[in-house]
Amino acid sequence: MRAPIDTIAAPLFPTGLPWVNVTGRGASVIQRGRPLLVEFWDFCRPNSLRTLPYVKAWHGRYAEHGLRVIGVHSPGFEPARDERAVRAAVARLGIAYPVLIDTHLEVWREYENMGWPARYLFDGGARLFEYHYGEGAYAETELAIQQLLGAERELLQPLRPEDAPGALLAPQTEDQPGAYSGPYEAGGVWAVLDGTGLVRANGTEHRVSHPGAYPLIEHERHAAGVIELEIGPGVRCHATCFTPGVA
Numbered sequence: 001m002r003a004p005i006d007t008i009a010a011p012l013f014p015t016g017l018p019w020v021n022v023t024g025r026g027a028s029v030i031q032r033g034r035p036l037l038v039e040f041w042d043f044c045r046p047n048s049l050r051t052l053p054y055v056k057a058w059h060g061r062y063a064e065h066g067l068r069v070i071g072v073h074s075p076g077f078e079p080a081r082d083e084r085a086v087r088a089a090v091a092r093l094g095i096a097y098p099v100l101i102d103t104h105l106e107v108w109r110e111y112e113n114m115g116w117p118a119r120y121l122f123d124g125g126a127r128l129f130e131y132h133y134g135e136g137a138y139a140e141t142e143l144a145i146q147q148l149l150g151a152e153r154e155l156l157q158p159l160r161p162e163d164a165p166g167a168l169l170a171p172q173t174e175d176q177p178g179a180y181s182g183p184y185e186a187g188g189v190w191a192v193l194d195g196t197g198l199v200r201a202n203g204t205e206h207r208v209s210h211p212g213a214y215p216l217i218e219h220e221r222h223a224a225g226v227i228e229l230e231i232g233p234g235v236r237c238h239a240t241c242f243t244p245g246v247a
Helices: 046-065 085-092 108-112 138-149
Strands: 036-039 068-073 099-101 118-122 128-135 182-195 197-201 206-207 212-227 229-231 235-243
Touching: 036 046, 036 108, 046 182, 046 212, 046 235, 068 182, 085 099, 085 212, 085 235, 108 235, 118 138, 128 138, 182 197, 182 206, 197 235, 206 212, 229 235
Parallel strands: 036 068, 068 099
Antiparallel strands: 036 118, 118 128, 182 212, 182 235, 197 206, 197 229
16 A cells, blocks of 8 residues: 655664664664665464565565565564574574564554554655555555666566455454364464474374464365364464465
8 A cells, every 4th residue: 555645754663672684783774765665574473474475575576676675573472572483483484684573562663553464665765655464465565666666577476366466355264362173264274383292183283393373274265164173282372363265
C-alpha cells in the first residue's frame, strides 16, 4: 500500500540493541540516499517464514542497486525472546542482511507496528513510500522498490498459488494456543514448537530440533480437515497456526 503522504519519516533505531550481520555499530547500516526496506518478523511465526524468501530475494536482487534491507526481529512467542535462538535462526534461515534484535519491542512501539510480518519501504530521504501488513502484495512491493531505484527486471514469480496477485483467499481457522486437535479450515497447519523430540500430526512424525514454526500439513488450496496433534516428550507446543489457501 502506498503511503498516503510523503512526509512520514523513518523512526530512528534505538541505540544499544544487538544486531546480527553487522560489524561495529548498528548505525552504519543506515545510509542516506539509499532506499530502505524494514521487515518486522519473528522466526516462530509461520507467516513471517512464508514471507522471508521474498525479502531475501529482494536483498539479493537489489542490494547492488542501492536497496538496504533490515530485518527487525520482534518476538511474539517465548522462544523468540532468546537472543541466542534468534542468532541461530538467522544463520539457519540463511539471512544475509542486517537483523536488529528487538527483544523488548522498542522498535515495534516506535513504528506503532500492528503485527507479523510487516514491511515498510522508505525512499532515499527516509520518507515512507510503501507499506504492507501480513502476507501478500509481493509484486506491489517489488514494483515500488524498482521505482525508487530506477531499476527494471522481471518480477519474482509467486512461490505459492495464494501469493499470486489477485488470488482469492478463503478465511482460515484462527490460530489456537498450545497443541490443538480438532476441525479446521485452512491452506496449511503449522505448530510453534520448542525443545527436542517428536510430534505426530495425523499419523506423520515430525522431528523437533530447534525452536521455531514447523509445517505439519500443506494443502494445494483452502480445505476443511481435522488435525490430531500429539506432542512427544521433550517438546512444548506454544501454538497451532493456520495459513491461508486459495478459495
